[in-house]
Amino acid sequence: MVDRKLRRELLSKLGVTRQALSQRAKRIKETYGPMSTEDAVYVITHLEGIDITKYLNLATVDRVRALIPKATTGPATPTLAQLSRGNTKARKQGVYPLIPPATSQRATNLGSDVYPALFELENSIRALVERILASSGRNWWDRRVPNGVKQSVQRTMNKEKQYPYRERRGLRPLFYANLDDLRKIIIEPSNWPDFQAIIVKSDWLSVKMEEVYMARNNLAHCVPLSADDKSRILLLHRDWARLLTTAGIK
Numbered sequence: 428m429v430d431r432k433l434r435r436e437l438l439s440k441l442g443v444t445r446q447a448l449s450q451r452a453k454r455i456k457e458t459y460g461p462m463s464t465e466d467a468v469y470v471i472t473h474l475e476g477i478d479i480t481k482y483l484n485l486a487t488v489d490r491v492r493a494l495i496p497k498a499t500t501g502p503a504t505p506t507l508a509q510l511s512r513g514n515t516k517a518r519k520q521g522v523y524p525l526i527p528p529a530t531s532q533r534a535t536n537l538g539s540d541v542y543p544a545l546f547e548l549e550n551s552i553r554a555l556v557e558r559i560l561a562s563s564g565r566n567w568w569d570r571r572v573p574n575g576v577k578q579s580v581q582r583t584m585n586k587e588k589q590y591p592y593r594e595r596r597g598l599r600p601l602f603y604a605n606l607d608d609l610r611k612i613i614i615e616p617s618n619w620p621d622f623q624a625i626i627v628k629s630d631w632l633s634v635k636m637e638e639v640y641m642a643r644n645n646l647a648h649c650v651p652l653s654a655d656d657k658s659r660i661l662l663l664h665r666d667w668a669r670l671l672t673t674a675g676i677k
Contacts, residue, residue: 429468433482437472461542462494470494486554489597533651541657544664545643551667552609552636555676557601559621560612568600573615576608606643610636625674635663 438448452467459470469491473479480488522528560567568577580603587596587603596602604612613622614629626632642656652660671677
């Protein structure tokens with residue numbers, strides 16, 4: 428859900444209705460790629476020069492900033508006026524070389540429902556890991572994350588350094604942990620007692636996250652998802668939200 432105070436300031440600055448803002452958010456998603464409508468609104472807010480750090484936690488701010496290119500003085504960064512015209516027409520014209528129209532349509536469908544659900548799920552799990560383990564001290568990453576995960580994350584961070592012109596994935600190692608890394612952190616025997624009151628069954632979570640991780644890799648490598656894999660992602664997305672809601676976590 429979009430932060431109400433942030434939305435109020437954005438609507439006031441833009442001088443538009445909530446319906447018009449929703450249309451702009453849709454065009455943002457078409458321009459920058461799959462994301463939730465909530466994040467699209469935050470991207471608009473950021474592009475409008477409103478300080479999103481006044482309203483959003485650090486993890487959300489990092490996520491939103493990672494969704495858009497670095498601001499430049501050249502024409503590479505589209506203006507909101509350009510975004511308002513959209514690029515839907517260009518996307519829909521013709522057929523992409525060697526790709527059947529049905530495959531392109533499947534990709535569009537995945538980008539509009541499965542990817543946002545996976546994005547929300549993985550970042551929600553990441554946020555819970557940080558919330559729970561950070562309560563044990565500032566150096567929780569060094570003390571409470573399994574060595575195998577730390578090594579995997581470090582390899583990813585080292586590889587990123589080979590491309591210094593790219594936007595960093597995040598400010599902390601946790602942002603470099605993939606879904607399987609997060610699973611290993613949670614079910615680590617020394618960590619599990621801190622998560623048990625929320626998740627209840629570690630074996631259930633481990634199996635579900637492993638299944639979704641395999642589906643996630645297919646999606647990340649542009650392999651069409653089966654109906655079963657799509658269902659696995661959407662079901663865990665729903666069940667994870669229910670776990671947090673039941674535990675009183677918003």
